[in-house]
Amino acid sequence: MNALRKIVVGSRRSNLAMTQTKWFIEQMKEAGAPFEFEIKEIMTKGDKNLHVKLSKVGGQGIFVKEIQDALFNKEIDFAVHSMKDMPAELPEGLMIGCIPPRVDARDALISTDHVKLMDLPAGSVVGTSSLRRSSQLLLMRPDLEVKWIRGTIEARIGKLREGEYDAIILAAAGMKRVGWDDDIVTEFFSAEDVIPSVGQGALGIECRSDDKELLDELAKVNDPKSWDEVTAERTFLSEMDGSDQVPIGGYAQLEGSNVKFTGFIASPDAKQVFKHTVVHADPVQAGKEVAKVLRAEGASEVIEKVLADLDNENK
Known part of the structure; x- marks a missing residue:
């Protein structure tokens, strides 16, 4: 009998990343993948710079570049990413092999004494590492202090x-994956009201595009619904040249044979807000149509200004 192929899986070192990676390996085993699995922990740039604002650490891919390098060097065979950490464009030679069922796209508020957002006293300090979250928070409660x-x-x-x-404010999916009980959450924000990060709640399995044997096995655990929803969101992100450095979000839902997609862009102070929803049979076109509308309304200029201001801060 031939020995099983050993598949080395790349993962960040956090409890969440390792939990997600182990969970996905179990899905592969249950689907009958003819492999042995080994996990290789990889430290990324984003993990090393925990005392710097996320928007200043460095653009798209700060949680994935070292992992992608390991894929190119054939140190690993695939990687399990939080889809929201993935850059809009992947390097040539790499691809998303599958997206398993999405968990929960929503953001969640955890507060002292379970005080809801609208009941927090003026001047209360709310922590988030996301410009997208902070801008939407300021839309609802401009009297709060946002602290990274x-x-x-x-x-x-x-x-x-x-x-x-x-x-x-944290992503609901991450807490659910590592076993935090819903009781710790003060309130879940509706994904229609607080637009999530693109791909939030979904995992992206990245591999080399020429690894046909692995791709055939990954296809068995792909979730078509999650794939179409994330495709709409990531198309929008790509069209808008968005990243973690700008307040941008997108949320898609499959409704019958159509995709309902909402895109969101705002200035960090929430004084300029762009939001549009379309329903389309094609997830790619859904993302493109929303991007076209928001560009026409001036959203691209907001993104350019945010990036220019950031460049000046970092000089």
């Missing part, structure tokens, strides 16, 4: 409990 926060889920919740923040 980085680190693992556990570290952020620890800072909240130590009194450094009155509330924090």
Whole structure:
């Protein structure tokens, strides 16, 4: 009997990343993939710079570049990413092999004494590492103070409990994956009201595009619904040249044979807000149509200004 092919899986080192990676390997095993699996932990640029604002660490791909290098060097065979960390464009030779079923795209508020967002006293400090979250937060509560926060889920919740923040905003999917009970959440924001990050709640399995044997096995665990929804969102991100450095979000839902997609772009102070929804049979066209509308309304200029201001800050 021939020995099984050993597949080396790349993962970041956090509890969330390792939990996601182990979960996906189990899905592969249950689908009958004829492989042995080994996990290789990889430290990324985004993991090394936890004391710097996410928008200043460096554009798209700060949580994936070292992992992509390992793919090119054949140190690993595929990587399990949080889809929201993936840049809009992938390097030639790499591709998303599959997207398993999405967990939860929503953002969640965790606050001291379970005080809801609209009931927080004026001047309360809310922690987030996302310009997208902070701009939408300021739209709802301009009287709150937004303070950046980085680190693992556990570290952020620890800072909240130590009194450094009155509330924090996290992705619901991450908390669910690492086993935090819903009881810790003060409130879940509707994904229609607080537009999530592109791909939030979904995993992206990245591999070399010439690895046919692996791609055939990944196809068995791909979720077509999640694939179409994330495709619409990532098309929008690509069309708008967006990244973690700008307040941009997108949320798609498959409704029958159509995709309903909403795109969001705002200035960091939330004084300029662009939001549009389309329903289309083609997820790619859904993303493109929203991008076209927002560009016509001036959203591209907001993105350019945010990036220019950031460049000046970093000089």
